[in-house]
Amino acid sequence: MSPEAHRKLRAAIVDDEDLARQVLREYLAPHTDIEIVAECANGFEAVKVVAELKPDLAFLDIQMPKLDGFEVLQLLDPAPAIIFVTAHDNFAIRAFEVHAVDYLLKPVAADRFEAALARVKERLERLPEHRSLHGSSHGSSAADLAASARPPSEYVDRIPVRDGTSVVIIPVAKLDYVEAQDDYVALVSQGKKHLKQQTISSIEAALDPSRFLRIHRSYIVNLERVVRLEPYAKDSYVAVLADRVQLPVSRAGYSRLRGFLDR
Amino acid sequence: MHPILGQFRRMVLYLVAWIPLAALLAFLMTATRAIGLREALALAFPLCFIYAFVCLSAWYPCRVTPLEHTNLAKFVATHLSGAVVATALWVLAGRLLADELAETSSFRGLDHLYTAEIPLLIGTGILFYLLSVAFYYILLGIEASRDAEARVLQASMLAREAELRALKAQVNPHFLFNSLNSISALTGSDPSKAREMCILLGDFLRRTLGLGEKSAIPLREELSLIHAFLAVEKIRFGPRLQMEESVDPQTLGVNVPPLLLQPLVENAVAHGIANLVDGGCIRLSVAFRDGDLSIVVENTFDPEAPLRRRNGVGLANVRQRLEARYGNRAKFGAGANGTSFRVAMEFPAEQEAIAS
Numbered sequence: 001m002s003p004e005a006h007r008k009l010r011a012a013i014v015d016d017e018d019l020a021r022q023v024l025r026e027y028l029a030p031h032t033d034i035e036i037v038a039e040c041a042n043g044f045e046a047v048k049v050v051a052e053l054k055p056d057l058a059f060l061d062i063q064m065p066k067l068d069g070f071e072v073l074q075l076l077d078p079a080p081a082i083i084f085v086t087a088h089d090n091f092a093i094r095a096f097e098v099h100a101v102d103y104l105l106k107p108v109a110a111d112r113f114e115a116a117l118a119r120v121k122e123r124l125e126r127l128p129e130h131r132s133l134h135g136s137s138h139g140s141s142a143a144d145l146a147a148s149a150r151p152p153s154e155y156v157d158r159i160p161v162r163d164g165t166s167v168v169i170i171p172v173a174k175l176d177y178v179e180a181q182d183d184y185v186a187l188v189s190q191g192k193k194h195l196k197q198q199t200i201s202s203i204e205a206a207l208d209p210s211r212f213l214r215i216h217r218s219y220i221v222n223l224e225r226v227v228r229l230e231p232y233a234k235d236s237y238v239a240v241l242a243d244r245v246q247l248p249v250s251r252a253g254y255s256r257l258r259g260f261l262d263r
Numbered sequence: 264m265h266p267i268l269g270q271f272r273r274m275v276l277y278l279v280a281w282i283p284l285a286a287l288l289a290f291l292m293t294a295t296r297a298i299g300l301r302e303a304l305a306l307a308f309p310l311c312f313i314y315a316f317v318c319l320s321a322w323y324p325c326r327v328t329p330l331e332h333t334n335l336a337k338f339v340a341t342h343l344s345g346a347v348v349a350t351a352l353w354v355l356a357g358r359l360l361a362d363e364l365a366e367t368s369s370f371r372g373l374d375h376l377y378t379a380e381i382p383l384l385i386g387t388g389i390l391f392y393l394l395s396v397a398f399y400y401i402l403l404g405i406e407a408s409r410d411a412e413a414r415v416l417q418a419s420m421l422a423r424e425a426e427l428r429a430l431k432a433q434v435n436p437h438f439l440f441n442s443l444n445s446i447s448a449l450t451g452s453d454p455s456k457a458r459e460m461c462i463l464l465g466d467f468l469r470r471t472l473g474l475g476e477k478s479a480i481p482l483r484e485e486l487s488l489i490h491a492f493l494a495v496e497k498i499r500f501g502p503r504l505q506m507e508e509s510v511d512p513q514t515l516g517v518n519v520p521p522l523l524l525q526p527l528v529e530n531a532v533a534h535g536i537a538n539l540v541d542g543g544c545i546r547l548s549v550a551f552r553d554g555d556l557s558i559v560v561e562n563t564f565d566p567e568a569p570l571r572r573r574n575g576v577g578l579a580n581v582r583q584r585l586e587a588r589y590g591n592r593a594k595f596g597a598g599a600n601g602t603s604f605r606v607a608m609e610f611p612a613e614q615e616a617i618a619s
Contacts (some may be wrong), residue, residue, distance in 0.1 A: 016537070017441070019448035020502055026451045042540045042567075065540045068569040087440035106444035158569075168565060 009124070012038040012053065014046040014072065015061040015085065020106065024059050024085065027113045034117075043067025047075045048165040055080050061213050062086040067160055067167065073098055073146040073163040077197050081120050098146040144202050155208035161187060161194040168194055172211070177247060178203055180218040191243065204249055213260060215239055215253035223260055265424050266402050278315055285311035288387055297379035305364060306357065306377070314388070317349045318395040325399040330535050342396050349389030353389035357384055376415050422587030434471055435529060438496075439464075444498045466489040474521035480615065482549065482556075483515040489528050489547075496532050503542025504532065510549040517556050518613040520584055524560065526577040528538055535604060538568035555592075556612040561605045578606065585610055 005121040008210045011034050015021045021039050028034055030231035037053050040046040043066040050058060050072075058080045062069035069084060070091075084095045087106040095103045101123055159170045170189045187194045187203075204214050214220050225241045229249065232238045237254050238246040249257060267273045288583050289307035293300050295420050321342075360376035364370040437558060450456035470488045497504050524547070531545045543563030550557050578597050585593040585608060593610040 017499055019445040019499060022452060023444060023448040026448070063537065063569075065568065067567065071569060073447075084498075087437045087444065106440050107332070107447040108444065185497070236494045 001133055009034045009057055009121070010037045010053070011035065011057040011059065012040065012046070012050060012055040012080070013061070014040045014043075014064070014069075015060045016041050016064045017061075020061065020085070023108055024113075026112060027108070041065075041184040043069075043072045046072045047162060047167050048078060050054065050076050051162070051165050054186075056124060057083070059079045059083050059085050062088060067169075069082055070094065070098065070146050071160045074198075075152050075160055075167060077107050081123060083116050083120065144198050156206045159187060159196070159206075160204075161195065161196045162252065172207060172222075175212075176222055176241060176243070176245070178212075178220040188245075192229045213253070215257055216248050219247050219249075219253075226257070226261070229254070229257065229261065265319070266399075266406075268319055275296055278312070281315045282309050284391065291383055291387065292380055295379055295383060298312060298373070298376045302370060302373055302376065305370065306360065306373075306380070309360055310353065310357050310384075314349075314353050314391060318392055320349070321345060321392060321395045322399050324396075325396055325403060329403070330400060342393065345396070346389045346392040350394045353388045354381055354384050357381075389605045402457045409473060422583075434468065435533070438529065438533075441499060442495050449498075460495060463491060463494045463498075467495055471522065471525075477516040477521050481515065482510075482517050482519050485521065486510065486515070486520070487523050488525055492525060492528060493545075495533075496536075500532070500536060500542060504536050505538065505542065505544040507544055507546045508548070508549070511551060512561055512565070514549050514551060514556060514612070516614060519556070520588055522579045523584065524558065526581060530577045531560060531604070534568075534585055535562035535564040539563065552609060553611060555609045557607070557609045559605065559607045561603055563602050564599070564604045565600060566599065581606075581608070 011028065013024050014035060015024070018041075021041075025036065025039075028036060036076075037055050038049040040049050041064075043064050043078065043096065046058070046060070046064075058076075060072060060082055061068045062084060063086065064072075067075075069086070073079060073082060082095075082098070082100045083102045083109060084091070084100050084103060085104045085106065089105055092103045093104050097154075101120050104112055104116055107242060110149055110209050155197065157172055159175065161168045161170060170187055172188045176188045176190070178200060179188065181195070184195045184200075185198050185200050185203055187196060200214075200218065204212070204220055207220065211221050211223055213223055221239055221241070225243075226239050227242055229237050230246075232248070235251065237249040239249050239257065240246055267277050285307045288311060289300070289303040292303035292307060298306075323343050325343050327336055330338075333341075357377060357380070361373045365372060365374040369601045442460070446457050446460050446464070449460060467488070470484075470491060474484070474488070493504070493506055497506075518580060528545060528547070535545070536543050546559070546561040548561075582595045585595050591611045594609065595606075595608045597606040598604070
């Protein structure tokens with residue numbers, strides 16, 4: 001066995017209810033190979049603590065103040081192994097879409113809890129450096145998946161962004177445009193740029209297509225902000241926004257945008 | 264859709280109804296003594312057959328000039344002009360028919376005799392036309408009252424449905440699951456508290472189930488249901504959940520629909536308190552206002568909180584139930600103001616029956 005297997009697993013518990021955290025604490029107590037490094041009572045705290053302490057495992061409630069469980073996961077990169085713990089059974093599909101290790105329903109049964117822990121250990125042993133599982137070099141990151149996983153026919157109404165250890169929430173109504181920058185996207189809102197590790201395609205999928213349009217390989221624009229289209233060079237155009245910002249428009253983007261502006 | 268033209272059975276009945284009218288016309292024609300019964304019948308029956316079809320057209324002006332929305336001048340002008348045109352057509356048709364019949368050996372000279380019948384034809388033509396107008400207005404009236412009946416039926420069905428939906432939606436399963444999870448936590452750390460929570464939860468559930476069949480309960484029962492609910496939630500949320508109440512003791516005996524306030528308080532917890540890191544306060548006030556019962560449920564909330572589903576269902580339900588029960592005598596309003604969400608309603612205060 002590698003020495004890593006004997007290393008204690010570091011766990012964080014995220015739930016806004018004291019008693020709900022208490023159950024998990026109690027269930028974890030006999031597991032001497034697991035250490036609880038943090039308990040958080042809301043989403044903001046969870047993002048901060050996980051970014052600082054980088055636990056191996058996080059128990060995550062879904063409905064919490066400030067940020068819900070999925071929004072928290074979007075902001076964790078690299079993400080720990082996640083076990084969702086919630087009273088709602090309707091988020092299960094979404095949970096597995098974002099590669100959660102398990103999904104526990106409240107009230108949590110002890111044997112289900114043990115099974116979930118076993119799955120975590122198995123996964124971490126199989127991939128000792130488990131963080132590479134979610135690393136952005138290996139396809140979609142957990143953050144990316146969490147950002148685009150949503151109930152069908154519903155689009156996000158806000159986008160959380162991490163700035164160091166604090167969290168900024170951008171309501172989509174205040175989002176002017178999105179620009180792709182390598183592994184990141186820059187979300188521009190009220191003149192400020194916020195970087196987020198996510199692909200532009202997954203942002204595009206999460207935004208309401210009747211309000212946001214991909215006008216270029218690297219740009220998504222809030223249609224309400226577009227004032228006019230101007231020819232730029234032969235066969236190419238720029239979209240001029242209310243604050244005079246100019247965004248390049250590809251040929252495919254131009255015909256899509258024309259369709260919207262003509263309406 | 265024309266009420267007669269479109270349906271074969273009605274059309275036959277309608278034409279049969281014209282037979283006595285044709286007989287009447289023939290009788291009146293012989294009364295002028297200008298022509299005999301044979302000629303009168305030969306003219307009256309084909310003419311009435313034609314006029315039956317002409318009068319079908321009276322339906323259209325009737326439909327576009329509904330009795331209750333048309334002034335008298337327009338009403339009279341529309342139908343008189345219709346009658347004049349229809350009668351003119353009829354008299355002309357009679358002329359042609361008489362001329363045709365005059366060609367045959369048995370009705371020789373009918374074309375001259377017909378002229379004497381023209382005033383009679385004008386009189387009956389206008390009369391028959393106006394009769395059909397009246398007939399169509401009766402049909403329209405029957406149709407309107409049938410529509411109104413259907414609407415009333417539909418409204419009461421909607422009200423019943425809203426009521427049922429309201430009752431079904433009452434106990435939110437997530438409230439139960441979360442409470443059970445809290446009890447599960449307490450069994451390890453504080454068994455007596457766990458037992459207390461079981462009892463509170465049982466108490467709440469029993470009250471909820473018992474209220475389902477009643478159409479009204481005294482306000483004090485609704486309030487004690489809310490207290491049972493909040494006692495459970497208080498264990499779950501601890502100091503995050505604060506409650507303030509100002510209830511005019513005189514209102515406690517007023518009858519209210521059961522489970523009217525409980526969903527509002529549940530919303531206040533789920534969409535207000537549960538989203539606040541440091542918790543918040545739910546304020547309930549009940550008072551009389553101009554003889555009506557005025558109830559306000561107010562709670563602090565985080566306007567930037569993640570959206571939760573089910574939001575608004577509870578509110579819409581309460582609004583529908585009030586509307587179904589009190590109609591326009593109930594007022595209902597809900598809205599956010601900064602970090603405070605407020606639901607206010609007013610409805611007639613029905614006092615508890617003394618006997619019960």
